[in-house]
Amino acid sequence: MSQLSEVAANPYAAELAAAKKAVVLAARLCQIVQQGILQSDVQSKADRTPVTVADYGSQVLVSLVLKKELPSHSFSMVAEEDSKDLRKDGAQEVLEHITSLVNETIANDGSYNMSLSKEDVLAAIDGGKSEGGPSGRHWILDPIDGTKGFIRGDQYAVALGLLDEGKVVLGVLGCPNLPLKSTNKHNGGYGSSRDQVGSLFFATIGCGTEVEALEGSDPQKISVCSINNPVDASFFESFEASHSKRDLTSSIAEKLGVQAPPVRMDSQAKYGALARGDGAIFLRIPHKGYIETVWDHVAGSIVVTEAGGMVKDASGNDLDFSKGRYLDRDRGIIATNKYLMPVVLKALQEAMKEEQ
Ligand SMILES: Nc1ncnc2c1ncn2[C@@H]1O[C@H](COP(=O)(O)O)[C@@H](OP(=O)(O)O)[C@H]1O
Ligand SMILES: [Mg+2]
Ligand SMILES: [Mg+2]
Ligand SMILES: [Mg+2]
Incomplete structure (x- = not known):
């Protein structure tokens, strides 16, 4: 071109x-x-x-x-x-x-x-x-x-x-410690760079999401996984227990019948990994009183949506990044594919109701 x-x-x-x-x-x-x-x-x-x-x-x-x-x-x-x-x-x-x-x-x-x-x-x-x-x-x-x-x-x-x-x-996400090779077969096997560490995800509106080696390589288009049965899904959450409520994420996983243990990872590398199908669901449910900042989600969210995924708040609304430095949203963020979003959202809302 x-x-x-x-x-x-x-x-x-x-x-x-x-x-x-x-x-x-x-x-x-x-x-x-x-x-x-x-x-x-x-x-x-x-x-x-x-x-x-x-x-x-x-x-x-x-x-x-x-x-x-x-x-x-x-x-x-x-x-x-x-x-x-x-x-x-x-x-x-x-x-x-x-x-x-x-x-x-x-x-x-x-x-x-x-x-x-x-x-x-x-x-x-x-x-x-x-x-x-x-x-x-x-x-x-x-x-x-x-x-x-x-x-x-x-x-x-x-x-x-x-x-x-x-x-x-x-959005651009540089993840220096994330292997370039996806664990998902459909997005895996990038050329000869099988054991390379350091992934650069990037997305522009309407143009899809790509990944390349942080050190430079041919970019590859990526997409979220196509799992539609939550039993086959795995989910990401924060490594830090204080950043996301584990009692709620485990009760959601139980409701959905998720079998795999959660993959705990720091940072928006979770959005990048989700965008290439390394896992199916990312749940982030901060403790009461914590207000999310825009820089924690802007790049990650477009990397996921342009890879065919969805990112919603606990009410099922899109994240609104236009309100300044903070994210004006209902508690909780879900990122997943379009098949799983309705069921995950329902489980999240039920779990939140039971918690009250
Ligand atoms: N008590 C808390 N609850 C939720 N998020 C928190 C938090 N304290 C810090 N954070 C945010 O969580 C981000 C890291 O997210 P993760 O858990 O996915 O790694 C931090 O970004 P920084 O590391 O840029 O400060 C910070 O903005
Ligand atoms: Mg941050
Ligand atoms: Mg920071
Ligand atoms: Mg910080």
Whole structure:
């Protein structure tokens, strides 16, 4: 296909190319930090969730690449991290570490001839302060989703999406620790890369979902599984028990007759794995009072819907990402295929009623 016809087929082709480049570069920084993680590289935010030098470094690189690759676009980004803690007394050393990590990653890549100062790093982090909303275009970034998994040495994802007039139009999920090979026969066996680790999922509205090696390979179209009997289904849930109510997910699994034990995995890697049929259902039911943020679901949700799946809240409504930094939704998120959605939704609603 010529470049011109590719652009005609995908109206967000330029944004997709920039987003993929941003996520790949950010993931490289994360991989280096995960390989040599030290306790001192982990800080605690005011909400007591962890944040690492890699969360900040990833956010800086994504912000930088998007601006460099799309210079004529107006830039608005809703991202998880801010610079507040890095501007405090005593944070100089951490800020210096982030700055050198970012500069080393840029230099090793070779695409940009530049070096950032500490002030540039703080400003790039604060490029993610947008409130998002229903009008215009907004990038939505989780620089490391699954920070707890990242620190443990498990799964995590760099998750970047684009909202256009309140709708998700593009999503890229970089999952450095997720094998490229699907466990589902239909989507498995990507060329010669059988044991390769590191998957890059990407989707644009109306164009389907593809995956390629994080290090680069031919992209492959993927689709969710076609299981229609819940007895044959397996489901994903958070590795962290505090992130999703296990009593409810196990009661739903029981109602559905699901035989397989839950697959527990950190981050939106779950959405990617679901999109290629590694499992059939993803359930996320936070404890009362927890409000979901948009960056935890934007990229993952389009990766699943463009692979033929569905993502709904506990009332059966689509997720509404147009309300700002938080997800305005009923408790609970279900991602699955179109055959299983009605039965899973019914079981979830029954389980929630019984809980009251
Ligand atoms: N008590 C809680 N309940 C539900 N989600 C929570 C939570 N505390 C943190 N989270 C969110 O859960 C995300 C990780 O999801 P998962 O459990 O699927 O790995 C975290 O993303 P970050 O790691 O980006 O902060 C964070 O936003
Ligand atoms: Mg966090
Ligand atoms: Mg997150
Ligand atoms: Mg995060």
